[in-house]
């Protein structure tokens with residue numbers, strides 16, 4: 601295969617818990633780029649790392665998952681080479697993303713530097729023929745199926761699109777008040793609760809989406825009718841850019 605950008609190497613850190621839609625998009629991306637995407641992993645499944653962390657589920661405040669399943673495999677792969685790491689944070693986002701403590705890994709922010717915003721990214725993907733990932737029909741980011749950065753409505757999306765993965769996510773939760781254990785993916789809520797309340801969660805998300813679109817004054821039909829989901833008000837955070845395609 602002949603690549604589109606000379607000297608560029610593409611790497612994906614696979615936790616083993618990614619969505620099938622993500623793998624499908626990586627395959628499409630490989631074809632488009634004309635280069636293989638190197639798949640890295642930590643050599644151990646999530647269950648192993650959960651045990652190492654005494655059953656404490658990762659959360660926005662304790663993101664051990666990103667470190668052991670994404671950052672360490674990437675840094676090991678890079679070794680001591682001097683590399684430029686291209687980070688896909690857009691000009692309309694106010695965050696830094698993963699910046700390695702290794703001085704040999706130099707962060708680059710091409711979208712920020714060129715003033716590329718969300719609607720521009722959507723246009724680029726549409727124009728290139730690559731399109732947007734299938735998971736955008738129900739989720740605003742890639743990442744692990746159980747990612748705690750999901751909004752409640754995205755958990756409902758997981759339930760409806762991948763009921764087996766929703767059930768698997770439930771099994772990681774531990775609620776044992778007598779032992780002071782309340783390990784859940786969503787702060788203060790179990791996935792059983794999300795399932796029981798799925799219709800009201802969907803209604804609330806739809807109302808928030810409509811209100812946000814009304815405020816957004818879209819300038820193109822794609823922005824108005826594009827399928828990328830609008831983030832709504834129970835968003836638990838910015839997610840981690842190293843995790844998301």
Ligand code: SF4
Nearest residue numbers: 665666743744747843
């Ligand atoms: S996608 Fe979410 S759960 Fe997976 S490693 Fe990243 S932050 Fe952790």
